[in-house]
Amino acid sequence: MFKAQRLKANRGRALQFTFEGTTVTAYDGETVATALLAAGVTAFNVTRGGEPRMPFCNMGTCFDCAVCVNGHSLVRACLTDVSSGMQVNRQEGK
Amino acid sequence: MHDLGIVGAGPAGMAAALAVADMGFSVIVVDEQARAGGQIFRRPPEAWGERHGVYRPYAWARDLIERFEDHPKITAAFRATAFGVLRGNDKDDRASLELAVSSPDGGQRVSARRLLLATGAYDMPVAFPGWTLPGVMTAGAIQSLIKSQKLLSGKRVVLAGSHPIQLILAGQLLDAGADIVEIALARDLPGLKEMARGLPAVPGHVSIFTEAVRALSKIMRHGVPIRWRTVVSEATPEDTGLRVRLETVDPSWLGTGESHLHEADILVLGYGFTPSTELARQAGCEMKWDSAGGGWTVLHDARFQSTAPDIFVAGEPTGVAGAERAWAEGHIAGLFIAASLGAKLDDRALSHSTRRLIRAGRFSDVMQTMFEPKRKALAELSRQDETVICRCEEVRNRQIEDALQNNPFIQSVNAVKLECRSGMGVCQGRYCEGTVAARIGNAREASIEASGYYNAHLPVKPVALQVYRDISKD
């Protein structure tokens, strides 16, 4: 599947965080949704029925981009800015 | 305590904030995004060093944003969610309104003498087999990722829907380097007669038309096929992306059975917009059905006051009508809010904004009628047994059908919700209400309006239980 692609722009400084324990590089000012899409993540969360879900609305209304951030569940990746060292995990059984 | 609390820093919220703050009152604005502007004026993050984004064709946006951001009487809380409206009493036992707000720092209550709900709109959901798959996204999602994050979500793109925003978006996607496989639009190519009826919309909106024509010529130049009377009826996952089925529909938008397939990375849905009214519903505002305006809208008077005391509303929640009209509504609401707080009503400003409101209305009325989605026909796309209708609770068509068949006494979306959990999940029903309402209408041979709307409860967006505990602190 095609990975989302960063377009040419002056981004913020590079930083690292983890998704499911793997290091992801992102840029200050990006949202977790952007960083995970650009990293080629194929499931932000998995529903109770076992379906993978990814960002749908990117404006905070659908909750399909929900992830766990630093132990907090149901955090909307599209409304969360990346920060250095943050631990992001897939949300199971949204 | 603030004089005015506003939810939403889009054109309506910013215009109202300025009108009230210019009279010397204190205003607090709460918004979930990182910066002011609303969905329409999404721009790159502050950390990237640019103050502004591209606001074409709205020439006034730049000045509005600057005045809003620089105003000393306006406080703004971004990345903050207003999850409920409460009524309380302040220290002197005066009745006050309170916004329950959650942010990454926790929960708090913000009190204000008046509230303005300028909560905008979201892409209208249409359920069909495969609409929950990764790679299926709304027009608003694709557009905001390009505008504010400079991210292209996929290379091969199919756009399906009925709203003209799809054409503008196609232009933006082409600029970003995407290959557009096809643009499918549910309605017929507008005839000459309809075009003629649309003429009153043009004066004052030349720039919007210019923008549309620009996009259209780009689409032609790239040889992108536009297919009218076509909807997306199914998406299935493939190793390399999505397989998208596009079906020809009759003039009432019902499927003809004739279809063709495409492969794509991304399927973009754009059927128009649904007003975000959950906070208004939770606050006890009466609603009004307006299909052309996007569905359930907030009932209000000429001063943009809702039926709930001291709560005003402006912008898309009064009926989706675009940024021009949202600005005018926000400004007028602001003038009346300032007057209700004791300022003298600024007649000159009011008549200026009213003229802009009427002009904007001429345009939005034509847009609304020309592109009103045929809701009952679109709801029929969800008739396969396993099609997910409620994305959060994964309630499928079969369960909705059973609920309606086994319980002849059920006529409302709220009763269906209790019966089979559709609308009970984390999105609070925003993404299934329309489909369920239309399906009840089809099953009971009644209007969609008669199905009613989901009750909205606090928190209108889920929050951790500890946020509740936090709001006792003042």
Next chain:
Amino acid sequence: MIAREGGRVLLVERDQINQHASGSNAGSLHFQLEYRMIERGVEAARKAAEAMPLHLEAAKLWSDLPDLCGQAIEVKQTGGLMIAENTHQVELLEKKTEIERSWGLDNRMIDRTEIDRIAPYLSERVIAAAHCPTEGKADARTAGPALARAALQAGAQIQTRTEVTRLERHGGRWHVVVTSAEGTMELSAESIVIAAGVWTTRLGQMMGAHLPTIPLALMMTVTQRVPKLIPHLVQHAGGRLSLKQALDGNILIGGGWPARLIRNADGEPNFEAKPELLASSLSGNADMAIRVLPELSRIPVIRSWVGTTTVTSDQLPLVGPIPKQPGAFVATGGSAFTLGPSFAQVLADLIAGRMPDTDLTAFAPDRYERA
């Protein structure tokens, strides 16, 4: 029950089935005395305990209900705990269980060692509890419609979005005027049952009967679905708290925290208007819940809503024949979801002309005439 005995039954509902207190309560099946009955001391508790026969009957009826009506109703009687955090609460619980046991309820005190064994999820602050094995929960979301379907199968008719606008008795029969979108219609019946929750008093006035009730707007909160955490119905002896987990996985948090009823200009409550949540209730309830189960603090809440229930001045139900109104009966008041099946049994007996097994003296509306 009446339709099954061959009665011709029409159920008239002003809204949709299960939209008010029956569908919006938290679904607790509590047979122990609740906090509201013990907070005013032992004497008040003794009085409230007079309803125990109805509770014991309900404990049995609920477990038979799914079979009885041939519908899937989620009923889980996995036991209930009323917990104590200090010695004062322990004493209160001990007196309370003594009263309850004297009425025949299986309820006993357990200490921390036993709590560790059966309810290790509770915070260390909890030092003792009263354990009642028959308590539990039913799914208030689906129980109502399931019963409605069973009634339809038994031959009853249901008319929703239909409001009673007049109640009169002449010619030895009841004449009921109902109004709906289709217009106004007059019906006639031998017997009439008012099972209208907060609207009971108003319907009583229509027939000139005195049916005093006190409306109580109560808040409930539900979390996102989470893995199994709380098997019991948990209540608190020292404050307003009830906790339980539905089969679907959502945790229900309640316990009687008030909401604000909307009142008309004349001070009368307006049951058509949505009651308002109070910040103090939201934070107070959350605080108690997190105190006894700290894991809850990070679990997302999906909604808090208000159900308006009815209680009476003596905390006892209001059920039985309506004085001076032959063929008219009432059932409402306090724990009405738990007691629903008992009410139904009593009403079916009364309408069929049988003497109910339970002595209704303490609950019948004529207690207000006697007073």
